[in-house]
Amino acid sequence: MPTPQIDSVQLCITCIVDSLFPEVGEAVVAVFDRLGIDVTFPEAQTCCGQPGYNGGFRSEARRLALHTMSVFEASPAPVVVPSGSCAAMMIHGYADLFQDDPPNLARARALAARTYEFSQFLVDVLRLPPAAVAAGARLDEKVTFHTSCHLLRGLGVKDAGQKLLAAVDGVQVAPLPDAQQCCGFGGLFAIKHGDISSAMLDAKLAAVRATGATTVVACDMSCLMHMQGGLSRDNSAVRCRHLAEVLTAGQGPA
Amino acid sequence: MSANGSSRARMLGAIRQSLQSARHLPSPPQVTLPPPGAAPAAPALAEQFAAELTQLSGRCLSLPAAEVAGWLLGLLRERATTEIMAWAASELPVAGLHDALTAGGIRIVDSTVPPQEPARTSALARLETVTLGLTGADAAFADTGTLALASGPGRPRLASLSVRTHVALLDPRRLFPSWGAWLAGDGPQAARRLADASNLALITGPSRTGDIEMTLTVGVHGPGEVFVVLVG
Amino acid sequence: MTFQTRITKALNNPTLQIALDRNSERRITGRNAVFATLPDAEAVRDRGRAIRIEALSHLDQYLDQFATNVEARGGHVHWAADAAEAREVVLRLARESAARRPGGQSGPPIVAKGKSMVSEEIELNHALEAAGMKAVETDLGEFIVQLRGETPSHLITPAVHLRREDVSDLFHQQFGMEQTLDVAQMTAVARAELRRTFFTADLGLSGVNFGVAETGTMALVTNEGNGRLCTTVPRVHVALMGIERLVPTLVDLEVMMRLLPRSATAQKLSTYVSLLSGPRRPGEPDGPEELHVVLLDNGRSRALGGELAESLLCIRCGACLNVCPVFREIGGHAYGAVYGGPIGSVVSPALFGSEFDELANASSLCGACRDVCPVRIDIPTMLLTVRAQYVETGQPPAWMKIGMTGWGWAMAGTTRYRLAQKFAALGTRLLAQGGRVRRLPPPLDAWTRRRDFPVFASRTFRDRWRERRQKP
Numbered sequence: 024m025p026t027p028q029i030d031s032v033q034l035c036i037t038c039i040v041d042s043l044f045p046e047v048g049e050a051v052v053a054v055f056d057r058l059g060i061d062v063t064f065p066e067a068q069t070c071c072g073q074p075g076y077n078g079g080f081r082s083e084a085r086r087l088a089l090h091t092m093s094v095f096e097a098s099p100a101p102v103v104v105p106s107g108s109c110a111a112m113m114i115h116g117y118a119d120l121f122q123d124d125p126p127n128l129a130r131a132r133a134l135a136a137r138t139y140e141f142s143q144f145l146v147d148v149l150r151l152p153p154a155a156v157a158a159g160a161r162l163d164e165k166v167t168f169h170t171s172c173h174l175l176r177g178l179g180v181k182d183a184g185q186k187l188l189a190a191v192d193g194v195q196v197a198p199l200p201d202a203q204q205c206c207g208f209g210g211l212f213a214i215k216h217g218d219i220s221s222a223m224l225d226a227k228l229a230a231v232r233a234t235g236a237t238t239v240v241a242c243d244m245s246c247l248m249h250m251q252g253g254l255s256r257d258n259s260a261v262r263c264r265h266l267a268e269v270l271t272a273g274q275g276p277a
Numbered sequence: 278m279s280a281n282g283s284s285r286a287r288m289l290g291a292i293r294q295s296l297q298s299a300r301h302l303p304s305p306p307q308v309t310l311p312p313p314g315a316a317p318a319a320p321a322l323a324e325q326f327a328a329e330l331t332q333l334s335g336r337c338l339s340l341p342a343a344e345v346a347g348w349l350l351g352l353l354r355e356r357a358t359t360e361i362m363a364w365a366a367s368e369l370p371v372a373g374l375h376d377a378l379t380a381g382g383i384r385i386v387d388s389t390v391p392p393q394e395p396a397r398t399s400a401l402a403r404l405e406t407v408t409l410g411l412t413g414a415d416a417a418f419a420d421t422g423t424l425a426l427a428s429g430p431g432r433p434r435l436a437s438l439s440v441r442t443h444v445a446l447l448d449p450r451r452l453f454p455s456w457g458a459w460l461a462g463d464g465p466q467a468a469r470r471l472a473d474a475s476n477l478a479l480i481t482g483p484s485r486t487g488d489i490e491m492t493l494t495v496g497v498h499g500p501g502e503v504f505v506v507l508v509g
Numbered sequence: 510m511t512f513q514t515r516i517t518k519a520l521n522n523p524t525l526q527i528a529l530d531r532n533s534e535r536r537i538t539g540r541n542a543v544f545a546t547l548p549d550a551e552a553v554r555d556r557g558r559a560i561r562i563e564a565l566s567h568l569d570q571y572l573d574q575f576a577t578n579v580e581a582r583g584g585h586v587h588w589a590a591d592a593a594e595a596r597e598v599v600l601r602l603a604r605e606s607a608a609r610r611p612g613g614q615s616g617p618p619i620v621a622k623g624k625s626m627v628s629e630e631i632e633l634n635h636a637l638e639a640a641g642m643k644a645v646e647t648d649l650g651e652f653i654v655q656l657r658g659e660t661p662s663h664l665i666t667p668a669v670h671l672r673r674e675d676v677s678d679l680f681h682q683q684f685g686m687e688q689t690l691d692v693a694q695m696t697a698v699a700r701a702e703l704r705r706t707f708f709t710a711d712l713g714l715s716g717v718n719f720g721v722a723e724t725g726t727m728a729l730v731t732n733e734g735n736g737r738l739c740t741t742v743p744r745v746h747v748a749l750m751g752i753e754r755l756v757p758t759l760v761d762l763e764v765m766m767r768l769l770p771r772s773a774t775a776q777k778l779s780t781y782v783s784l785l786s787g788p789r790r791p792g793e794p795d796g797p798e799e800l801h802v803v804l805l806d807n808g809r810s811r812a813l814g815g816e817l818a819e820s821l822l823c824i825r826c827g828a829c830l831n832v833c834p835v836f837r838e839i840g841g842h843a844y845g846a847v848y849g850g851p852i853g854s855v856v857s858p859a860l861f862g863s864e865f866d867e868l869a870n871a872s873s874l875c876g877a878c879r880d881v882c883p884v885r886i887d888i889p890t891m892l893l894t895v896r897a898q899y900v901e902t903g904q905p906p907a908w909m910k911i912g913m914t915g916w917g918w919a920m921a922g923t924t925r926y927r928l929a930q931k932f933a934a935l936g937t938r939l940l941a942q943g944g945r946v947r948r949l950p951p952p953l954d955a956w957t958r959r960r961d962f963p964v965f966a967s968r969t970f971r972d973r974w975r976e977r978r979q980k981p
Contacts, residue, residue, distance in 0.1 A: 289572065
């Protein structure tokens with residue numbers, strides 16, 4: 024199958040990356056810069072609406088979905104999202120929200136057809152050799168990879184992130200025991216059932232500690248924020264990094 | 278219409294009404310299962326059956342018809358058992374077995390549980406104490422080590438159920454690769470006729486439970502020992 | 510007790526935590542290993558799903574056919590619209606059977622029970638006891654749970670929340686058994702205690718794993734032998750069946766039986782699969798004289814026409830409970846419902862109403878349940894539907910309603926959004942100690958009880974993007 028010729032993407036930054044982890048967004052842009060792919064950032068974007076959808080507040084979620092769709096419809100370029108859960112929201116959640124609304128359902132399906140999570144886009148869509156994507160990056164550390172649920176089960180992305188991670192110079196990848204087990208974030212669940220969420224986090228962090236890794240890598244800042252929060256509270260030296268940050272490690276600012 | 282008849286009509290009506298407005302039942306996936314493959318040769322089937330049963334702590338052995346009585350008498354001696362429940366002689370694949378057992382000092386108890394009292398209660402009290410049951414088998418499935426036993430005249434259910442040791446005599450010609458193969462292959466008619474039995478018991482090894490801390494224990498309420506004799 | 514109270518209790522119960530971990534680990538490994546022995550496993554799951562959808566899509570026809578065939582073979586069919594009607598049938602039949610005991614035998618009617626979640630659903634034991642009858646659970650897990658005065662905590666393994674030490678304590682108290690860690694010994698004690706029950710009960714009660722419409726056959730799947738004994742020895746057998754538990758044909762049944770034991774107990778086939786078609790026939794030496802099937806609606810027909818109809822595909826294997834990371838932390842009792850865990854969080858609202866909607870909130874929507882379901886029920890999507898119902902019925906706490914309105918407002922336009930970002934940056938900077946927020950105000954303190962929270966960036970990504978573009 025021929026590699027699609029894509030020279031421009033729209034970045035859906037996600038409200039978490041925009042507001043809390045902007046350096047991750049910068050790393051994503053740096054990766055595309057290095058690959059010679061033009062990045063546009065439609066500034067009218069706000070939030071994909073997932074918190075509302077997950078919480079059962081469907082009218083609020085619909086409003087945001089309509090807004091998000093019109094933001095990204097303005098250009099035909101594919102939409103790349105550095106988050107499995109936000110990508111899954113746009114790819115599956117919007118169709119669910121508009122299942123009784125044929126015109127908007129069509130819009131949702133059309134947008135979904137060209138929306139991708141970051142690692143999925145590079146490996147499964149552009150089919151770039153991982154070494155080409157990771158070229159120039161270096162991280163001399165033992166790392167481990169957490170497979171986030173929406174990316175794995177929601178989008179069926181099995182190992183794109185792992186392939187990219189393994190291609191970075193210097194990394195020693197330790198497999199994470201029960202990698203596919205949910206970290207416990209779950210959106211509003213982390214607050215509404217914070218105690219269960221924390222118990223699940225403890226199980227995930229025990230697995231992380233067992234690897235001896237100094238950095239945990241994933242494709243979802245929601246999972247990583249939750250894990251970093253626990254590690255920080257435990258005064259652990261282990262840090263959490265988005266895949267894009269590892270792909271630009273050791274390279275200085277873009 | 279009887280009270281029960283109107284309950285029936287009401288409930289079916291409620292279901293029908295729901296189905297009329299139902300938009301949320303998913304569409305079924307389109308799939309055809311591949312038919313069961315060609316059956317392996319008889320010796321391979323017997324081997325597979327024995328391996329499956331053994332894995333489940335059941336015991337499987339092959340004996341010529343002439344040796345079955347002797348083997349069974351030996352087992353009964355080992356177990357210090359002098360009375361058993363058994364299927365009627367006509368239902369067993371070995372001729373003259375009842376006579377041989379009786380001659381060997383074994384009492385084949387009357388397994389009939391009459392419906393009327395007080396005969397029923399006293400029959401049950403009697404049968405409660407019997408520790409070994411002898412049956413035939415109507416079919417067996419090699420892929421799981423399973424026996425199929427149909428109820429009928431001369432075929433007490435308790436003989437494979439309330440005893441500690443169940444001995445089943447199996448004609449190897451009734452061994453099938455799987456339950457599915459039995460249904461699909463050797464006459465769906467035959468299978469359906471057997472399902473016409475008021476009780477068709479598919480028995481796969483001795484009784485077991487994992488209810489306490491998921492620890493496997495063999496031998497709970499049903500037999501703790503199952504012997505299948507392939508009668509050659 | 511509220512849902513939250515039950516959850517807290519479960520999370521703080523160390524023996525429960527150990528038991529749940531052991532259960533999950535074993536079940537997950539076992540299920541995967543045994544599915545590897547199933548030829549064309551994915552196609553079989555698809556076929557299983559298709560069979561169940563077919564049965565539900567024409568449920569009126571198949572149920573009618575099933576009932577007609579049961580009656581043709583000498584069985585009786587009772588149509589119970591709700592739990593009360595079902596209980597009434599069982600009580601009456603138990604009384605009538607006890608009246609046929611040999612003269613002089615007194616004592617309350619005895620009902621020997623095989624495992625039946627439907628009997629839990631209709632709270633049968635309580636009704637039997639209130640009527641002065643004796644209900645004896647004969648499934649080992651149910652037997653244990655009954656002696657402890659508890660309800661089952663799992664669809665398949667009712668005593669999963671207990672360790673062997675707990676069972677030993679129980680049997681020591683109840684039967685004077687010497688304390689032991691030997692599970693085989695404890696099982697032998699249970700066997701001895703229950704054997705008399707099988708032989709003297711007036712009525713044997715069972716569930717039904719699948720009803721086969723084509724022949725009026727009921728399939729009962731067990732491992733211990735108690736199910737067979739309950740349905741063979743007592744003069745009357747009563748089978749409780751949810752109306753959705755049908756398959757059209759015997760061939761369909763065999764397909765389902767490739768999936769159920771593998772998903773439930775990691776077995777290729779359960780020890781006993783009994784196919785019951787009517788009571789004992791004339792000339793047969795044993796078996797129940799009467800067979801009664803109680804078809805229970807209790808919300809199922811209504812659910813069939815609603816948004817949660819797919820939940821009726823469930824074949825009650827329990828696999829979703831075993832893989833669920835939330836169930837692994839809180840166990841079955843925390844749900845406070847007959848049906849808990851992932852499927853229960855959908856079935857309970859579907860059958861019993863909105864008061865159970867809150868169960869659907871206790872999920873991170875990880876999707877492991879959907880992955881493992883033998884008939885591919887889309888539980889996560891239905892959990893979201895239940896959450897929407899939770900909101901529509903006004904149940905969320907005030908903080909959530911207010912928070913969501915505020916969030917919705919803030920996200921609705923770029924100016925508001927950026928304002929909210931500035932506000933959050935200022936707020937978290939003020940709250941931070943050493944670059945991290947250690948404590949957020951309630952209700953957000955649910956996060957900071959265990960986790961630090963980051964400070965919102967003073968230069969957001971969009972700030973940086975603008976700066977970037979302004980560079981020469």
